[in-house]
Amino acid sequence: MIEREVDIAIIGGGPAGLSAAIAAKKSGIDDILLIERNESLGGILNQCIHEGFGIEIFGEALTGPEYMQRFIDKVEQLKIPYMLNSMVLDINEKKCITVCSPEDLIKVKAKAIVLAMGCRERTRGQICIPGTRPSGIYTAGCAQNLINLKNYMVGKKIVILGSGDIGLIMARRFKLEGAEVLAVVEILPYSSGLPRNVVQCLEDYDIPLYLRHTVVDIRGIKRVEEVVIAEVDEKRRPIKGTERRIECDTLLLSVGLIPENELSKMAGVSLDPITNGSMVNENLETNVKGIFACGNVLHVHDLVDHVTLEAELAGESAAAFVKGELRNESNIKVTAGKGIRYVLPHLISGKNDVKFSLRVMYPDRDKKIVVRDGERILKKIPKMRINPSEMIQFNIKKEYLKDVKGLTIELE
Amino acid sequence: MKKKFICIVCPNGCEIEVRYSEGEIEKISGNLCERGLDYVKRELFSPERSITSSVEVRNGLLPLVSVKTSKPIPKERIFALMDEIANIEVEAPVRIGDVIVKDVLGTGADIIATKNVDKRVQS
Numbered sequence: 270m271i272e273r274e275v276d277i278a279i280i281g282g283g284p285a286g287l288s289a290a291i292a293a294k295k296s297g298i299d300d301i302l303l304i305e306r307n308e309s310l311g312g313i314l315n316q317c318i319h320e321g322f323g324i325e326i327f328g329e330a331l332t333g334p335e336y337m338q339r340f341i342d343k344v345e346q347l348k349i350p351y352m353l354n355s356m357v358l359d360i361n362e363k364k365c366i367t368v369c370s371p372e373d374l375i376k377v378k379a380k381a382i383v384l385a386m387g388c389r390e391r392t393r394g395q396i397c398i399p400g401t402r403p404s405g406i407y408t409a410g411c412a413q414n415l416i417n418l419k420n421y422m423v424g425k426k427i428v429i430l431g432s433g434d435i436g437l438i439m440a441r442r443f444k445l446e447g448a449e450v451l452a453v454v455e456i457l458p459y460s461s462g463l464p465r466n467v468v469q470c471l472e473d474y475d476i477p478l479y480l481r482h483t484v485v486d487i488r489g490i491k492r493v494e495e496v497v498i499a500e501v502d503e504k505r506r507p508i509k510g511t512e513r514r515i516e517c518d519t520l521l522l523s524v525g526l527i528p529e530n531e532l533s534k535m536a537g538v539s540l541d542p543i544t545n546g547s548m549v550n551e552n553l554e555t556n557v558k559g560i561f562a563c564g565n566v567l568h569v570h571d572l573v574d575h576v577t578l579e580a581e582l583a584g585e586s587a588a589a590f591v592k593g594e595l596r597n598e599s600n601i602k603v604t605a606g607k608g609i610r611y612v613l614p615h616l617i618s619g620k621n622d623v624k625f626s627l628r629v630m631y632p633d634r635d636k637k638i639v640v641r642d643g644e645r646i647l648k649k650i651p652k653m654r655i656n657p658s659e660m661i662q663f664n665i666k667k668e669y670l671k672d673v674k675g676l677t678i679e680l681e
Numbered sequence: 682m683k684k685k686f687i688c689i690v691c692p693n694g695c696e697i698e699v700r701y702s703e704g705e706i707e708k709i710s711g712n713l714c715e716r717g718l719d720y721v722k723r724e725l726f727s728p729e730r731s732i733t734s735s736v737e738v739r740n741g742l743l744p745l746v747s748v749k750t751s752k753p754i755p756k757e758r759i760f761a762l763m764d765e766i767a768n769i770e771v772e773a774p775v776r777i778g779d780v781i782v783k784d785v786l787g788t789g790a791d792i793i794a795t796k797n798v799d800k801r802v803q804s
Contacts, residue, residue, distance in 0.1 A: 318733050318795065319733050320731055332733055332747060332749055332795040332796075334796035335795045338777055338796070417745065417747065418743065418745065419745075420735075420744045445732075446734075464687050465689040468687060468689050469730065473730070473756070653693050654693055659692065
């Protein structure tokens, strides 16, 4: 076993980890270790070969691999040390990390840690679809990996459950590769993907979208032979008599993402039951001093640009912590009020400008996001159209946050 | 003829209704700005899309390299383009921006690599 010490350890070499590492280095910390379990950096962007990344940061619609390469090149250029094929097995509250690497088992004692492990897909078991257990059932991201990186076609007649962005993008991908995409089935009364993807992935290819429907049975012995879909009522329960069979050989599941926080829990980090990510203050620091979180492990994002910007803050904060310059005076609570599913950060100091990120509960039109401290209204942001699939971000200047007791953000 | 669109130019997502004939918009409603009109015009009379896919790589560290069209191509040529690139193989190494096919199907768009794939070292 090798033992070593570093100033900042960053767990995960995807877009969040890359950007946190670059920001930490630029903030004057050289002793960084970026730890990646896969054989290359870039994380999920490796397999996201479609376009649309980087519009906010670079002003152009890049593909995932192009976007990630810009950051990997920067990491190389700045000579930031990283380890590949290295899996973190444990983190304790003393910020001691156990890494299983091809070299050896390594114990890394870090002054600060940035959690950037990303998220994973919800599976069949987690949504309890009845039926047999044949081959041919994949999560959408797994199918994306197989077709885009390994050159395996997963099926010929495909049904997709869930209309999140990955599901929509895979519908188009399989159609382009010659498969029949028979249906995209969504339990909600609206698509949970971006409107752009509904138009360009489904409508362009005449792929039917069944809203208020779900899969109630999977049939087949060796391979999926058919699935049964049914309409659901207001409480998302299948309505008897509305069942219909769809003959297919593959079912893709695009039914949500869960931040991958097993390591965070080991370190004693408190999680938010709504986001499944950690509770953080305005520096993106968790309740464990010196441990920071960013990207999809903190909350699931829809745009990688937002991940990058968030991770920059986490990297800068970690660097400030190591230099003893980080002041943690965040004790003002931020609460998600009416119509808001969650808001980040959970705690602020009232002494700095803060960027807030939030998601609404339901799609709607002509609403206002209202930020208030008791009866005092700090800010009103009119929104012509709001959608749970689109994260909303805004800044509040410190002048407005002076003497604030507690913030509530709600929809009006 | 009548058709409904959701404009995807900006996050407002205007629901636009349009009445049109051959090459001409007769009536449009629901768009908050001129860009909505441009969007609908393009979608009705000359829709174009950028396409991303992948092609096989010989002797690469990965079996595939991801690719894209250098600019949007007419929507009705999408499947012809997919057929055209289905049988292409390139030799590693490949770098981002390498032109894989020049002026594919005479569309004026090139097929370019969007990923670096290094050469596999023979052991």
